[in-house]
Amino acid sequence: MTDTIYDIVIIGGGPAGMFAAYYASLRKLKVALVESLPNLGGQPQTLYAQKEIFDVAALPKVSGTELTDQLIQQLNFLDVDQLLSTSVTDIKQTNDNIWSLTTNNGTINTKSIIVAIGNGAFKPRKLTFDYDPSIEENNLCYFVTDIDEFKDKNIAIAGGGDSAVDWAIHLNDIANETALIHRRNKYRAMESSVDSLNDSDVEQLNPYIIKDVKYNNDDNKKIDVTLKKIRADEEKVITIDKLLVNYGFVSDSKILKDWNLELEGPFIKVTQQMETNLPNVFAIGDIVTYPGKLQLIATAFAEGPMAVTKAIKNIYPNKDYFEHSTSLFS
Ligand SMILES: Cc1cc2nc3c(=O)[nH]c(=O)nc-3n(C[C@H](O)[C@H](O)[C@H](O)COP(=O)(O)OP(=O)(O)OC[C@H]3O[C@@H](n4cnc5c(N)ncnc54)[C@H](O)[C@@H]3O)c2cc1C
Incomplete structure (x- = not known):
């Protein structure tokens, strides 16, 4: 698809993937966000666009579409390659540092991956x-x-x-x-x-x-x-x-079985820092499990920065670390 080697490729453009992509770009990484559907948004946009959500911090109530629009606006504020209508079918480590992702639109190379595929790729009935x-x-x-x-x-x-x-x-x-x-x-x-x-x-x-x-x-x-x-x-x-x-839509995450990720039932097992069993492959959002995991947008938003921060520590161990975005542009 491209000769670019990304720092992070995020698989899945739902709330978890969108916010993680924004955050990774805020931390000055070269980022791609890959989504199998022609539009971003995941479940809120695809399954309950007009329903009101009441448990997203700082938004007393917001519909699935409104939340997606806000996330897109935030994403467009920074430089993230958005690869839509692109399904990741396989991930392979080509050498010690590079992961190669197979998609219906060619291959993508990256130093790290965040899997944020929710319940799996949606397909319309x-x-x-x-x-x-x-x-x-x-x-x-x-x-x-x-x-x-x-x-x-x-x-x-x-x-x-x-x-x-x-x-x-x-x-x-x-x-x-x-x-x-x-x-x-x-x-x-x-x-x-x-x-x-x-x-x-x-x-x-x-x-x-x-x-x-x-x-x-x-x-x-x-x-x-x-x-x-x-x-x-x-x-x-x-x-x-x-x-x-x-x-309606059907989705499944059976594809993960071929990616050599350690699963618990249909979910990817992750550590507190969102690490999977594969080096520099992280997972966030509805697809992960750990003790106390909640399948909520609020939780998914928090998991992105944790995965990105650990990815930076792994791939750029000497990079300056700022915990607060208020410090980034000052
Ligand atoms: C009816 C309903 C109501 C809900 N109400 C609330 C609520 O009030 N509050 C709340 O906090 N949560 C609510 N949720 C849950 C919330 O929507 C999920 O927790 C949230 O969407 C998880 O985000 P995610 O990004 O992990 O996954 P998703 O939103 O599922 O997004 C995953 C994205 O990855 C894409 N994808 C999958 N596989 C691939 C692949 N191989 N290649 C490329 N792209 C891929 C999918 O197409 C999808 O767009 C509700 C869910 C439902 C169904």
Whole structure:
């Protein structure tokens, strides 16, 4: 991918990885943050974007998206290479000091690694029938990366969870017409969100499943989405510009078994300084275990500086050490 040898590569762009990347850059290291999804944020952004979080220090309440936006803003304040849509599949030590990471976009070399993969790489649950893959280029998506793509369009969202309901309400503000397609009559979303949905002019198509998606014959910039009513023979076709499928995400961390990391169940065992059993490979966030570990954002934030500080001590033993950021620029 590049000839660069990073000081630290952080695998996983959730809250743990994002803050660790920022902190490592603050400590003047050459850092890359690698995230398998097209966007940063991890669970708060992917699984509960609109839910309020009440236990992040100094933020009385913050939604998953707001927290992610703040972390991105902080990250962009410093120099961190952000490698998105990049999944790390293997790590190997090429000689005593360098680790080589295999990804779907090539190899990355680094002196140390922080594994911050949470529950593992997220993959969206996709439509289960075959469709023309080129439809994903313009008309069908599983993530919202740029909400302007929905502006003034006729759109449909498929799904019945928090994410689908929240996106339907949110995108309806900018779309021309919005439909929400769900296989049940009842949504698995917060009551207040369902109330907002019912108060909106989003067309609720339920109980329907999507049976087929293909280009419209008269206008190939649009797609025809065939819907089948549950437990009935009724079918209908809607012609729209954009379909957002929100059937949730699957994730697994089985990949770790091949990385020779010492595991306890699905988790990586770490020391108090976030060291794994491999030299200069650290781990933080939801993927780690140690006595008293809590799977919280607050804990994940604290673990990043500990891992980075130990990495600096290992790879640059003579580097000046400042514990307080207030000392860094004075
Ligand atoms: C519904 C829900 C509500 C929650 N509410 C709260 C709350 O109120 N307060 C709180 O403190 N915590 C809450 N949590 C927990 C909190 O979200 C997690 O503790 C936190 O997200 C952990 O951060 P992380 O960075 O370790 O992992 P994640 O957020 O899971 O991020 C890991 C990232 O790594 C990426 N990744 C994985 N594998 C690879 C790979 N091989 N290559 C590249 N990238 C990879 C993933 O795509 C993901 O983006 C909640 C969790 C859920 C599910």
